[in-house]
Amino acid sequence: MVYQFSYRPLNKKFTRPVITNHGIWEIRESVIIRLVDTTGKVSWGEISPIHWFGSETLQQALDFCNQLPAEITPEIIFDIPDKLPACQFGFESALENLAETHESINYQNLTYSGLLPAGKAALDQWKTLWRQGYQTFKWKIGVDEISKEIKIFNSLIQKLPKSAKLRLDANGGLSYESAKLWLKICETLNNRIEFIEQPLSVDKFSEMLELSNAYHTKIALDESVATLQQLEDCYKQGWPGIFVIKPGIVGSPSQLRKFCQQHQIDVVFSSVFETAIGREAALKLAAELSQNNRAVGFGINHFFTEKDSNWLKSLWNNH
Numbered sequence: 329m330v331y332q333f334s335y336r337p338l339n340k341k342f343t344r345p346v347i348t349n350h351g352i353w354e355i356r357e358s359v360i361i362r363l364v365d366t367t368g369k370v371s372w373g374e375i376s377p378i379h380w381f382g383s384e385t386l387q388q389a390l391d392f393c394n395q396l397p398a399e400i401t402p403e404i405i406f407d408i409p410d411k412l413p414a415c416q417f418g419f420e421s422a423l424e425n426l427a428e429t430h431e432s433i434n435y436q437n438l439t440y441s442g443l444l445p446a447g448k449a450a451l452d453q454w455k456t457l458w459r460q461g462y463q464t465f466k467w468k469i470g471v472d473e474i475s476k477e478i479k480i481f482n483s484l485i486q487k488l489p490k491s492a493k494l495r496l497d498a499n500g501g502l503s504y505e506s507a508k509l510w511l512k513i514c515e516t517l518n519n520r521i522e523f524i525e526q527p528l529s530v531d532k533f534s535e536m537l538e539l540s541n542a543y544h545t546k547i548a549l550d551e552s553v554a555t556l557q558q559l560e561d562c563y564k565q566g567w568p569g570i571f572v573i574k575p576g577i578v579g580s581p582s583q584l585r586k587f588c589q590q591h592q593i594d595v596v597f598s599s600v601f602e603t604a605i606g607r608e609a610a611l612k613l614a615a616e617l618s619q620n621n622r623a624v625g626f627g628i629n630h631f632f633t634e635k636d637s638n639w640l641k642s643l644w645n646n647h
């Protein structure tokens with residue numbers, strides 16, 4: 329089989345900047361790819377790198393697309409190197425969409441986690457998301473001073489319904505002492521805190537292992553398991569807690585499928601703030617590979633573009 333291949337860069341301003349310990353992120357830059365098979369069937373894929381998170385850079389993805397011929401084959405797609413995980417995801421998902429079997433996976437019964445804005449804005453925003461039906465929320469910490477964040481956290485916990493679950497994501501921004509302080513606070517809230525995500529930086533695996541053995545509140549690795557190689561490595565080192573998987577940047581869906589089917593791991597699937605193209609492919613993987621029913625971190629609709637044809641068509645017509 330050969331596929332007509334074309335691609336377009338896409339820049340999309342977030343409706344609200346994403347503030348994390350890594351900094352302020354205002355524009356989502358992606359590459360949308362288009363495959364057409366010999367019957368004329370069209371399929372889309374999305375390459376949405378996050379270099380500061382551990383994937384290739386946007387430029388590396390564009391350079392890879394640029395050197396491809398206009399007609400590509402499955403061999404070319406399955407030969408994409410592991411140093412281009414977002415490209416592996418984009419091309420393989422587009423290829424899978426062309427295979428009939430793939431259409432059938434339905435991801436309607438996933439539950440979603442809503443991302444709250446960092447800082448005190450969370451105190452106003454949570455109710456809007458609650459009314460939209462979210463029962464799990466994620467709040468970024470490690471952005472401001474810990475004393476300020478604990479104060480906001482205390483009022484957030486007061487306001488949130490007791491049945492709501494809250495995830496805290498430090499993006500590796502806490503010191504060992506601050507992580508212990510957060511974990512001590514969470515211990516007193518009998519499981520209302522589902523987990524603390526990446527409390528320490530990627531180079532502090534053994535400290536996080538120690539913390540996960542010392543406290544009940546679960547710890548989830550995210551930046552530490554950004555790519556499949558890192559995921560396998562942390563698994564082999566015996567990580568007992570949760571693994572956050574971002575399908576958009578983890579790498580090859582077929583390799584991810586193999587790993588998840590070989591190992592029983594506690595997984596949370598998470599967005600890379602992709603458009604509806606990447607999101608649909610990622611949610612299909614989440615539905616297929618989730619062994620537990622943890623809410624998926626894709627509940628932030630204003631970050632992606634609906635898969636209506638106009639914006640896609642305009643991408644191809646305006647160039």
Ligand SMILES: O=C(O)CCC(=O)c1ccccc1C(=O)O
Nearest residue numbers: 441443466598599600601625626
């Ligand atoms: O997982 C979620 O709930 C939303 C996705 C998210 O937080 C995220 C999105 C892009 C880059 C990093 C992260 C993160 O989890 O740290």
Ligand SMILES: [Mg+2]
Nearest residue numbers: 497499525550
């Ligand atoms: Mg995270």
